[in-house]
Amino acid sequence: MKALTYLLIAFFILLNCSDDSIKTMDFGDFQIQTPRHWKELKSDACDSNAGIIVTKNKDSIHFDYGMYSNSLDENPIIINRTMLKEILLQDSKIDTTELIIVENIEKVNREDYLKSKISYKNIDGYNAKILIPKKIGNGMTGIYIDKIKTELHGEVKFNFMGENLSKQSQTELLTAINTLKFTK
Template sequence: MDFRSFSFQAPKDWNQLTLDDYDSNAGIIITKNKDSIFYDYGPYSNPLDETSAVIISREELRELLKVNPKADTTEFIILNENTRREDFIKSKITYKKIDGYKAKLLEPKKIGKGMTGVYIDSLKTGSLGKIRFNLYGTNLKKESQTELLKAIQTLQFTK
């Protein structure tokens, strides 16, 4: 599949839908299983962080409240001795080079539950700043997940 700024090898039965984004190259790919895969090549690409909540230990919370007693902690996830940060993250994250760029790869710990995809923080610098990239799907069926992970390995960016 060719998207002007990047390309990759994908199954023939994937279909591309483009969006009317004027500051990036963004769109959706529909797999044969009707899963949606999103892509965004531009300055505002989502870094694929799974949770916006702050995960903090009770000890760290006590220290924070000493310094800032009025801190808003409503969005915090507070760990105890029986929980770990990893318990709140659905996807495992690894890093590797893809087409010469450092890429963050996400793969669900459990098939169908979590994010599968890739994020690259800096491909080049454009008029709006750093050009970033993501390609991902959420809660994909097993076949779509496998196909997306294979496609990610073949990514090529226009230099």
């Protein structure tokens, strides 16, 4: 009987500890449950509800609720080697670090050069695009919703994302995304 009592006490202590590790962050237009250690930085956004959250690992999570929210599309710049030579003839000091250089651009599968995988999921009744890096620490993790509602000046969109996140921050962000609730 004593063992059962101790087991029940331990269970309730563990249950209470896990509840203490989560908090609800309320941004007016939406709420999200996050790890307690996430901290919001104030933003000076004037045309949307935007901000930054810093994780325990000092990773930055950005959000934007408004008409101009970024759709989180990746646009790798893929060029063939011949084109690179022409570009360098025009300007030998041009930054080429972001370029993907291939021998034959016609044989390229653009998807092979994207850093993140894309899937779609229903979050709080909205069709959401979810991004997860193909390789942890290299790419975007986040959510984009194309239409939350329509207002006088246009459609309200939403994104919540981080780039090149640590494994822990990525896992926490993906868990938090599932708890999003929008003010209707």
